[in-house]
Amino acid sequence: MRTIDENNRDYRFRISATESQLMGVVTDLPRRSTRLQARNNHAIKSNGSRGGPQQNDRRQIKEEEGDEVEGQTLLVVKSRQPKLAKPPTAPTQRRLISYLKTTSACRIPPIHAPRFGLVQERLSDNLYELLVAAMLWNRTRGMQAKPVFLALIQRYPTLDHLAKANFSELADLIRPIGLYNSRAKRFLLFAQAWLSSPPSKERRYRRMHYPSAGDGKDVGPTEVLDENDTREGWEIAHLPGIGPYALDSFRIFHRDMLRGLAKDWEGTGAPPGFEPEWKRVNPSDKELKAYIRWRWLKEGYIWDPSSGRKLYGKYPSLRKLEELGDAYVEWNDGREPALLRWLYDHPSFPEMRNNPRVICDAMDEYAAQHNFLINIGPDKAEKVAALISEKKPKIFVELGGYVGYSALWFGNALKNAHKDSTGDGEQAVYWSLEADPVFAGIAMNLVDLAGLGDVVKIVTGKAADSLSRLKEEGKLTMVDMLFLDHIEDLYVTDLKVAESLALLKKGSTVVADNVLRPGAPDYKKYVEQHPSFETRAIKGLIIPGEFGDEIEVSEYTA
Ligand SMILES: C[S@@+](CC[C@H](N)C(=O)[O-])C[C@H]1O[C@@H](n2cnc3c(N)ncnc32)[C@H](O)[C@@H]1O
Structure with a gap:
């Protein structure tokens, strides 16, 4: 009927x-x-x-x-x-x-x-x-x-x-x-x-605060809007x-x-x-x-x-996330070696040699078009690179190097920050500590391709062990900038390792990624309550996806 x-x-x-x-x-x-x-x-x-x-x-x-x-x-x-x-x-x-x-x-x-x-x-x-x-x-x-x-x-x-x-x-x-x-x-x-x-369709009525708070105020409580009225009503x-x-x-x-x-x-x-x-x-x-x-x-x-x-189809790689939901795996499923091969087959490969930014751009392309990569991404990387240009650290240590994206981006920024300085003769070094030997191997390959072998040193092993070993061997006596980007649950533990090894000094900066997403609430609380840190958050985006995140920047004042 x-x-x-x-x-x-x-x-x-x-x-x-x-x-x-x-x-x-x-x-x-x-x-x-x-x-x-x-x-x-x-x-x-x-x-x-x-x-x-x-x-x-x-x-x-x-x-x-x-x-x-x-x-x-x-x-x-x-x-x-x-x-x-x-x-x-x-x-x-x-x-x-x-x-x-x-x-x-x-x-x-x-x-x-x-x-x-x-x-x-x-x-x-x-x-x-x-x-x-x-x-x-x-x-x-x-x-x-x-x-x-x-x-x-x-x-x-x-x-x-x-x-x-x-x-x-x-x-x-x-x-x-x-x-x-x-x-x-x-x-x-x-x-x-x-x-x-x-x-x-000829009669529309107001609904206060719909769809958003404050909406509907321009329509009277008993008013009926006709088809020609441009005000919002339902x-x-x-x-x-x-x-x-x-x-x-x-x-x-x-x-x-x-x-x-x-x-x-x-x-x-x-x-x-x-x-x-x-x-x-x-x-x-x-x-x-x-x-x-x-x-x-x-x-x-x-x-x-x-x-x-x-997000106008900018990130086809994220379709997998939407399709698989909880079953989605975001790293270490073979995508990293596939990335390395893909880079070497890339039409822009000839321009990649000695050019870290071209490699990073290609990695961004891979992450957006093919498979998400768990690196810091270009939006937040720009912000950390700006900090490097401003503070000109000599000794930079990152915990969690993955396949070298941040090492290329920040290693290059470090090199540029010191390129005109007559300085004290001490060479700027970017230590990238990575637990997984396959990721570390890929990073070494890309550092070499980028021509950053004189600045970036990839160290394979758990961050806490590598910090202790480098200190013991006299290779690392202090850190100007420490970048935490391995596992959020280890941020506090491994920062304490750096503190106990007396690697931080007055003026050292600790930068932590992903403080909002997936989130490092314990770490944030730790630096906020720490008597020797002055700390602030910088907003940034996870790309692909443009999801809001924060980097925590903490200055060591002791
Ligand atoms: C988010 S990724 C790092 C991304 C990288 N900083 C970039 O932006 O290109 C995290 C990395 O930390 C590594 N990792 C996990 N636990 C670690 C540990 N205890 N010590 C060192 N690296 C660790 C993982 O293998 C992974 O490659």
Whole structure:
């Protein structure tokens, strides 16, 4: 049954999901639940040693929640995820995963999946059902809201039915998800308000502080905006029970249809150049955020949920992160030797010899286009290089050299900082301490290629051991600039090693990377509370990705 007046877009009598379709979902439920249950029981058994009952319960809830109407799709997603080995050496630093975690804990389908798994995707062409679902899903687990939604839509298939509902019958139906009296009241008010003033493109209403704090102040509380009014207002904002979650759902999944701009929320049938409404939404709800990020990815863009910015496909390498989520490995999976071969095959290879910046640029290209590299990246490297030009350290020590990016960039800066000085004759040295012999080998190769062999010395071994050994051998008596970039959990321990070896002196500077992402809170606290350090943070970006981070710069004053 489908009755709609296409001209005035009156949604009063519109039904898109027939009763039989809904019944199909309802009768399908026990079978899916049994399957899910069996899978979860298996998961609980096989993970029993790791999780404990509470964790397993949570996992079960999450899986059922994620299932929504799309259970089958998500099952396929799970089984298709490639299994990647964890790096065999030090713990992963997970700088990119921390970006994913700023949004949603739910599983993200691969970009080729036809649907994400939100209930709204199924209900997009029926505004009544879409809003009822959004009101029920708001602050309720999907697994709880879904049966109530199905029962409600069966009992009250149209807005007319809902408006005439018996209060206690409606409340009884909503009882399983709680707050049933207030919710039932709100549903009745919602239906009545809709009947007296149906959502229409000709009438928009203010919603204070939506989408952002302070928005809506320019519209009066009872004012109705017509189509020509350029102020912001929303066609459903006058309906009781409609909060930001329902408004965002409406904008993403239906608004363009209500306004007669497109046949669906993806802009089908709209003229070329049309921008669908979903592209302008930056929802506060984490599942909707995850949906928008996934949807942008399908368009070829990485969308940053904290700023709502999209990164114009600059970083194809990050697709792997989005596709694999938690299974993503960010280093030591063969990409580093592959990088070395790639550099030697690069069309600009002839210009790389004796030119550290050309090598670093090519490494940036590799990181952006092919495989993320866990080096400091160009944005933060510029900032540290500026410190080197300003402070002109003679002895620079870095803990965690990886494949030599920072050693090339900063070694070059160190060389340049001293190139005109007559000085005391003491040669500037850049000590790069790297635990992994394969990474250290690649770094040695690149240092040689860059022509920095006279300045940069790569030392293989754990930083703490190498510091002690170099001190003992008389090769390192003090440090002008110490760069911590190995493992955030070792920053305090290894700084204490440097202190205990009396390597720091008045005027020494300690620079620590990744203090915000993945984060080094203990280190930050340590330098802030240390009587001999004056410390400050410099903002910078992790590239690829342009994710915000901080470098901590601490001057030793003792
Ligand atoms: C973030 S990367 C360093 C990036 C490098 N500074 C750059 O910007 O090009 C961290 C490196 O620290 C190394 N590492 C981990 N633990 C270490 C330790 N205890 N001593 C020295 N290096 C270590 C890892 O093998 C990895 O190569």
